[in-house]
Amino acid sequence: MLEIKNLHATVDGKEILKGIDLTVEAGKVHAIMGPNGSGKSTLSYVLAGREGYEVTEGTATFAGQDLLAMEPEERAAAGLFLAFQYPVEIPGVSNTTFLKEALNAVRKTRGEGPLDAMQFLKLIRARAKDLNMTEDMIKRAVNVGFSGGEKKRNEALQMAVLQPRLAILDETDSGLDIDALRIVAEGVNKLRSPDRGMLVITHYQRLLDYIVPDVVHVLAHGRIQKTGGKELAQELEAKGYAEFGVNEAA
Numbered sequence: 323m324l325e326i327k328n329l330h331a332t333v334d335g336k337e338i339l340k341g342i343d344l345t346v347e348a349g350k351v352h353a354i355m356g357p358n359g360s361g362k363s364t365l366s367y368v369l370a371g372r373e374g375y376e377v378t379e380g381t382a383t384f385a386g387q388d389l390l391a392m393e394p395e396e397r398a399a400a401g402l403f404l405a406f407q408y409p410v411e412i413p414g415v416s417n418t419t420f421l422k423e424a425l426n427a428v429r430k431t432r433g434e435g436p437l438d439a440m441q442f443l444k445l446i447r448a449r450a451k452d453l454n455m456t457e458d459m460i461k462r463a464v465n466v467g468f469s470g471g472e473k474k475r476n477e478a479l480q481m482a483v484l485q486p487r488l489a490i491l492d493e494t495d496s497g498l499d500i501d502a503l504r505i506v507a508e509g510v511n512k513l514r515s516p517d518r519g520m521l522v523i524t525h526y527q528r529l530l531d532y533i534v535p536d537v538v539h540v541l542a543h544g545r546i547q548k549t550g551g552k553e554l555a556q557e558l559e560a561k562g563y564a565e566f567g568v569n570e571a572a
């Protein structure tokens with residue numbers, strides 16, 4: 323599904339990723355944990371194709387395609403989804419309009435016809451209900467005036483509607499209260515499927531109590547330093563990241 327080899331990337335001329343090797347198989351949930359400033363968000367931005375992040379060495383293939391050669395919108399259309407750590411606000415564009423356009427663009431790539439307004443409304447209402455989101459929230463402009471937790475729920479809604487092949491969740495737990503965390507995690511768990519891969523980036527083991535990962539990686543100093551099963555997350559919670567040293571930037 324996703325195969326990253328020796329990935330190096332710089333931001334403003336500073337090398338942040340220093341040789342990442344990571345394979346996410348279909349049907350698996352991989353978690354990345356690591357101290358502040360270790361490069362977790364940088365990795366997700368590089369995979370999504372965000373401007374300003376320059377890959378200097380290495381490769382990343384997604385479903386057999388050269389991911390790094392694709393434009394960001396081609397990556398999204400091919401089924402890559404990134405739930406942002408800081409979701410952006412889009413004034414003047416309603417959640418419903420935004421998601422309908424996004425879904426129909428993805429459907430087009432899959433060779434499927436567009437959903438009409440009624441079909442789409444039925445879909446988004448059902449998915450919003452699963453996440454305890456009100457009708458008002460799906461009609462409002464994307465993330466405008468949403469609380470931190472509501473924005474994270476909205477990311478989960480986007481993912482539930484778009485049904486990506488590979489979902490990357492960047493600190494989706496931050497800003498969520500305990501009930502919202504459970505609801506969002508349930509939403510994510512519903513999306514677990516044999517043909518979908520997931521990469522969950524988090525600081526805390528708490529999220530991983532709800533979204534139980536198959537594999538856990540520790541990212542520190544721009545590289546994967548350790549890989550293990552779900553028990554590695556518990557170990558980190560107990561011991562912290564001391565054994566991996568403190569990041570220069572932290």
Ligand SMILES: Nc1ncnc2c1ncn2[C@@H]1O[C@H](COP(=O)(O)OP(=O)(O)OP(=O)(O)O)[C@@H](O)[C@H]1O
Pocket residue numbers: 333334336338356357358359360361362363364365525571572
């Ligand atoms: N535009 C930039 N210019 C210089 N350095 C940057 C820039 N953007 C990010 N960095 C640096 O890259 C490093 C990695 O940042 P990144 O956001 O990937 O870390 P992270 O592991 O996601 O951290 P956190 O857990 O705190 O969210 C940090 O030291 C950060 O200061």
